[in-house]
Amino acid sequence: MALLRVGGCEFVKCPYCGRQDSNVLDSRPTEGGAAVRRRRECPGCQKRFTTYERPEEQPLLVVKKDGKREAFDAAKVLAGMIKACEKRAIPLDVLERAAGEIERDLRASLRGEVTSKEIGERVMEKLKAIDEVAYVRFASVYRQFKDVGTFLEELERLLGAKGTGPG
Numbered sequence: 271m272a273l274l275r276v277g278g279c280e281f282v283k284c285p286y287c288g289r290q291d292s293n294v295l296d297s298r299p300t301e302g303g304a305a306v307r308r309r310r311e312c313p314g315c316q317k318r319f320t321t322y323e324r325p326e327e328q329p330l331l332v333v334k335k336d337g338k339r340e341a342f343d344a345a346k347v348l349a350g351m352i353k354a355c356e357k358r359a360i361p362l363d364v365l366e367r368a369a370g371e372i373e374r375d376l377r378a379s380l381r382g383e384v385t386s387k388e389i390g391e392r393v394m395e396k397l398k399a400i401d402e403v404a405y406v407r408f409a410s411v412y413r414q415f416k417d418v419g420t421f422l423e424e425l426e427r428l429l430g431a432k433g434t435g436p437g
Contacts, residue, residue: 295318306322350408368400
């Protein structure tokens with residue numbers, strides 16, 4: 271949707287005739303209040319169209335282990351969580367909510383850049399609360415367990431935190 275800025279005001283350009291103003295017929299919140307849906311009508315061609323207004327998000331960059339930077343992708347976080355929860359009875363909405371909380375917390379920090387390590391730690395924290403098997407699966411890939419010994423150390427740490435560890 272094209273926006274035209276004139277003297278500090280923005281006008282939505284009609285997608286049909288290109289007229290640079292429109293009448294708002296209806297406004298309502300969507301996406302849990304994160305956006306506003308507006309039903310509009312062009313006074314020129316009389317056609318109706320819908321626009322969505324969202325707050326502009328601050329770009330969030332991820333600093334990878336090798337120092338490269340890439341845009342944060344919440345879908346990657348969710349995909350990693352889904353993979354860790356494979357064949358577990360975890361509803362998708364639980365994982366989506368957790369991934370959304372991670373993204374919200376990272377954006378709320380207003381730093382603009384986060385490390386992939388920080389994201390991984392937050393994912394492990396969420397998975398630990400959701401499902402311990404998924405947590406261990408994710409940790410084994412994320413922490414790159416080299417052998418069974420390091421895997422057992424992580425399991426003992428998990429069991430110790432629950433108070434059911436040996437000794």
